[in-house]
Amino acid sequence: MSTYVLIHGAGDVGWYWHLVGAELRARGHDVVAPDLPADDDALTLDDYADAVVEAVGDRRGLVVVGQSFGAFTAPLVAVRRPVDELVLVAGMVPAPGESPDEWWSRTGYAEAVRRQAAHDGGLTGSDDPYAAFYHDVPRTLADEAMSKERAHPSAAASAQPWPLEAWPDVPTRYVLCTEDRFFPPDFLRRVVRERLGVVPEEIAASHAVALSRPVELARMLTGGRSDR
Template sequence: MSTFALIHGAGDGGWYWHLVEPRLRARGHDVVAPDLPADDDSLTLDDYADAVVAAVGDAPDLVVVGQSFGGFTAPLVAARRPVRALVLVAAMVPAPGESPEQWWAATGYREAVRRQAALDGGLTGNDDPYVAFCHDVPRPLAEEALSRDRAHPSPAAYTQPWPLPAWPAVPTRFVLCTQDRFFPADLLRRVAVERLGVVPAEIAASHCVALSRPEELADLLTTGTG
């Protein structure tokens, strides 16, 4: 049995994982899915990592999962306490000294969006969040998700250089969403290989995979974790 620390992305809270959590528990695992601090412009990436560490306490066999912006926080948790594995889900992968603000240009995000939008008629990068983020999520669930938007991360965290000198020496996996219209699949395939040396597992889902494919995501999260 493992304990899964589920780290949400920008604008979200622990509720994002509410469909995945019972499926992990049904597989015999414990789950911690905290609301990271919001509504405080001074908080840093380190503060978010500290909040996760406080939430998990001394839980054994910890698997840390970071979704989207949570990719900046998850490895900081692994640098603070022993973890069994890191799993990134449709996530940003930081380089040492690179702030979230710098990540977009450093990874070629805009060009990747432009290329994919040319192929799909402007669905990728669309201004409508129902199109870009959760096109495969049932509409009432998508509406609730968007109604829960929170002021996270802070401006301070967004401009903070990522503080680790290297990626933690922890087994790391990446789950890529092939229908993601926010982070194009080709972009994250390249980033995962270049920055982590990892070939992603793939799932046919939008950026909000925990809401649209919770059962399949739970299967992928538990692969290789017992």
């Protein structure tokens, strides 16, 4: 049995993972999906990592999963506690000393969105969250997700240089969503190759893959085995 530590992205809550969590528990695993602190502009990335560690307690066999902005927090957990595996899901792969605010320009995000939007009629980067984030999520579920939005991350966390000198020495996988209209797939393939040196696993889903494809995502997280 593993303990899956599921870290949500910006503006979100642990509820984002509730469908995936149910699938993982059905496979015999433990799940921790905390609400990271919000509504406090003084909190740092380290505070978020500490909150995850506190939620984990004395559990062992940790697989730490970071979605979107949660990828800035997940590796910080891996240097605080023994971790069997890191998995990023549509994650912002950070570089040492780079703040989340700097990530966008340093990775060439805006140009990647412009190019993809030219191919899909402006769906990528759309201001409409139903088009950009939840296009394959049932409407009632998307509405519920948006009703839970919070002020996370803080201004301090967004401006903080990522504090690690290198990626943790932990086996790392990346799950890329091929229908992501927030992070263009080709853009992420490049970032993952350059920063992690791995080939991402791919799933046909939006950025909100834990809500649109929970069974498939749980299967990917566990490697398709009920005993993993």
